Amino acid sequence: MKKDWKYILYIAxxxxxxxxxxxxxPRQLDWRITFHRDHKIPFGGYALSELIHDVFPGKKIHKNNYTIYELYDTIQRPVNFISISTDFSPAGDDAKALLKNVAAGGHAFISAHNFYGTLSDTLSIETIDYYFEDEHRHFLSEKDDSSRLQFTNALLPDKGVYLYPRKNIHRSFTIHSDSLKIKTVAENDVSLPVTIIVPWGKGKFILxxxxxxxxxxxxxPGENHRFAATSLSYLPVQDVIWTEYYQLGRMEAATPLRFILTNExxxxAYFITIISLIIFMVFEAKRKQRIIPVIKPLGNTTLEFVKTIGNLYYQQGEHKAIAEKKINYLFDQIRTRYWINTNKLDEDFTVSLAKKSGKSQEDVRAMVMSIKNIQSQPSIAMEALIDLNDRIEKFNKTHTA
Incomplete structure (x- = not known):
């Protein structure tokens, strides 16, 4: 167990x-383009989230990640809609809800590189990248060039020029219809519109x-925040619904733990706890080994028993009993190995045993005669027992199985 805790401490x-x-x-900069209101990365929207309260003082700014269609049923009166994204292509129901809100007197500020779908077709507008226009292709070779944005309204108190890297500011609007009385309010340094107002019913779109x-x-940096503030000031001072759905989607985890997972x-804490529990379970799950005592195997007591019995017979002088046991053991070997009947110790027995054992007939005959003599006498001397033992030992050493 101590070793387990040692490893746990190492891992911890x-x-x-x-x-x-x-x-x-040092943290690496995150160059993702998110426009997220809480992101402080270069292309996040935290600065705008702080600035917007100065543009609409005292008004509610409802920030969310819902579609315009979902939000439309919750509003009691026309409001300001704001959306900033890379592409703006709302589904049919979203576009219809947005058009209804603006037509009823609401306003919408939408900023995107590209406009597609129902709304773009309805308003007869689209965006282009003037890098790919022949008359502006020379900008491609000017890597350090800056794009200048400026408002067209000469009555605005702020008549400054706002500089941006051209690599990020090279889109403009193309207007396909004059029936909507579209007005350009800001343009770039090649006189192409970058911000327009599209009247719609009682309200208007600022695109x-x-x-x-x-x-x-x-x-x-600098005074560029004035460009954003002035652009948003074309919206009336009223409550704002700012949706980020068209850039980031729902932005919620599809799990009951969404609150924990969305809070860094x-x-x-959640992940460290889970990892710690897993490590603890892995080490605790190991089988705890107890010391297994060494059990000495049982000794072969048969030989000791035989020696004990043999000594007993020998000390009591029962040479005949010892000889009979040795003879019985020899007969058992002969019956088992050579399949010879030991009931009759005649000449046929002697010849058969000599042939099958590979022993000479003289040695076998001498051993058989010794056995017969011992069996015929009520007792024997120690010399007869020794002679019998020698003949049996000799037979066992020279026979072939």
């Missing part, structure tokens, strides 16, 4: 050292195709 120490080094090591301008990396400290 290794885990602690690993966690300590992980916490002390933008530079979502990277709303990330932490471009809101925090709780998630770490």
């Amino acid at each position: 120490a290794a885990i602690v050292i690993y966690i300590a080094f992980s916490l002390m090591a 933008n195709c530079t979502p990277m301008a709303f990330t932490n990396a471009y809101l925090l 400290p709780l998630r770490w």
